Amino acid sequence: MIDYNEMSDADFRRKVRQFFETEYPEKLRHLSHRPKFAEIEDWHRKLHAKGWVAPAWPSEYGGMELNAAKLLIFYEEQQRWGVVRGRDMGVQMVGPLIIRFGTDAQKAHWLPRILSCEDIWCQGYSEPGAGSDLANLRTNAVIDGEEFVINGQKIWTTMAHDSTHIFMLARTDPKAPTKQQGISFILVPMDQPGVKVRTIATLAGETEFCEVFFDDARTPCENLVGELNKGWTMAKSLLGFERVFIGAPNLAQNALGQLESYARGAGRFDDPAFCERFAEVALDVEDHAALYARFADQLKRGEPLGPDVSMLKIWVTETFQKITELMIEAAGPDGGTLGPLQVGNAAVDVLAAFYKARPTTIYGGSNEIQRNILSKAVLRLPG
Ligand SMILES: Cc1cc2nc3c(=O)[nH]c(=O)nc-3n(C[C@H](O)[C@H](O)[C@H](O)COP(=O)(O)OP(=O)(O)OC[C@H]3O[C@@H](n4cnc5c(N)ncnc54)[C@H](O)[C@@H]3O)c2cc1C
Structure with missing residues (x-):
């Protein structure tokens, strides 16, 4: 080893x-x-x-x-x-939870199958009425003998149509005093009559998301991870490294590289107004990379990250969007063309980059929620 x-x-x-x-x-x-x-x-x-x-x-x-x-x-x-x-939701999300909170039998059964991709996982947290306010979730799981019986609906479940299992949060005690209590974390096989998956096409025409419907779906009680009704704190405990990873500079850096290729090929650097805007986004990318390096050093020294790490995700995703918007503008009438545009020696898919940037401000805790964190936990503004 x-x-x-x-x-x-x-x-x-x-x-x-x-x-x-x-x-x-x-x-x-x-x-x-x-x-x-x-x-x-x-x-x-x-x-x-x-x-x-x-x-x-x-x-x-x-x-x-x-x-x-x-x-x-x-x-x-x-x-x-x-x-x-x-297909890393097994490795990045459910695996670490099983390692931390699972029984020995759960570890022995599930972990090797995650590594080999014998089981492919999707994440069933969000629901039509529960996104940013996730504790609002209503999908319920009721114990019936040795099994949970699940009813409800999840949405925005990435790649559910290509998954064998879903790890989900379900309400197991509707009478709990707060909405965060009474939620459990359970593992559910998807290949059963009680689970129906419907794909949702994205703007880019990809089928990446799904709705997942549970109609008396069943899973053995041994597929509960951690304690019954204690799933909320457990599912939320998996922050840390992901908080810096989600704000990594690559999204914006790659887009800037694409913008530069496009602009060179299309002769846009002859236009001073374009150059000024290019310089602006290029400097944003540099500033973000410097900030990222600071948080990365903190992690390398083994220090915990504070709530100020939320700045990273806001900055990189909004810079990414600005760059792709500038690329569309630079492409003029061609900006609406599907597929790569050939400019000089480069082929740049301007529209795909634009579409890719749109959801980044929503997932992983929307940018508004990240701003709430900064205003409350860093700036100490009244809530
Ligand atoms: C690319 C992508 C992949 C995803 N994959 C998955 C997945 O695999 N599994 C899964 O379970 N979910 C997934 N999601 C769902 C994602 O977690 C939710 O979209 C996200 O939590 C936001 O919830 P919502 O869409 O219900 O929006 P809402 O929570 O309804 O928010 C709507 C708008 O209101 C704003 N808002 C909400 N509350 C506040 C507040 N308190 N203060 C200020 N503004 C607020 C939000 O920022 C947003 O702009 C994915 C989403 C995306 C975009």
């Missing part, structure tokens, strides 16, 4: 970079859509064989057990080379 944390940062970065550059299929670089598992299965098998599916998991469960510094390097290299995130 290799202890990657023993390596110097530079050596580790070289190793990861070399693996991605030599092994990652060119046709999967910088995908503009979330792929189905079949599309990336071969790549997944390679990662699995190398033991690199779960960089943050402890080695006893098949992970790489990287410390914060190495983890950041791993993800930076992944993003730099345009390596797909894959």
Whole structure:
């Protein structure tokens, strides 16, 4: 078993970079859509064989057990080379919860199947009346003998149509004194008559999201993770690293690179007004990268992150949107064209970049919610 944390940062970065550059299929670089598992299965098998599916998991469960510094390097290299995130809700979300709160039997059963992608997971939290205010959720699970019987609906469930299992929050005690209490975290197989999945097409025409309907769906009681009615604090405990990762600079940096390619190819740098706006967004990207480096250093020193980390996500996503809006404007009438635009030697998909930027201010805690956090917990403004 290799202890990657023993390596110097530079050596580790070289190793990861070399693996991605030599092994990652060119046709999967910088995908503009979330792929189905079949599309990336071969790549997944390679990662699995190398033991690199779960960089943050402890080695006893098949992970790489990287410390914060190495983890950041791993993800930076992944993003730099345009390596797909894959179907990672098992690895990023439900796996860590099972490791922390699951029984030994749950760990032995589920964790290897997450790594091999024998089970492919989706996240069932949001509902039509419960997004930012997630504790409002109404999908309920009632114990019937040895099973939970589930009724209700989830929405915006990413890739549910290509998943075998859903981890979900369901109300198990409707009489609990507060709406955060009485919620449980349960694992549910999707291949059963009580679960129906309906896809929702995005603006870009992709079917990435779904609605998931539960009509007397069943799952064994042994698929409860943690204590009954205590799912809320558990599900919310998985912050930390994700809070810096979601604000990483790559989204804006990649878009700026695309904008630059487009503008060079289309001769837009001859226009002083365009140059001024380009400089503005380029400086925003630089400023954000400096801020990100500060938070990343904090993590590397093993220090906890404060609520001010919310700045990262707001800044990177809004800069990303500004860049893609400028790209559409720069493209003029061609800005509405589907597919890559050929300008000079470059082919830039202006519209796909624009569409990709739209939802980033919504997921992972919307930017309004991040601003609420900053105003209350950092600026101490009245609520
Ligand atoms: C790309 C993407 C992938 C997603 N994948 C999943 C998934 O796999 N599983 C899943 O469960 N969910 C998923 N979601 C759903 C996501 O978690 C919700 O969209 C998000 O929590 C916002 O909830 P909502 O859409 O219901 O909007 P609402 O909460 O109804 O918000 C609507 C608007 O009101 C604002 N708002 C709400 N409350 C406040 C407040 N207190 N103060 C100020 N403004 C407020 C919001 O910022 C937003 O602009 C995904 C969303 C996106 C965009």
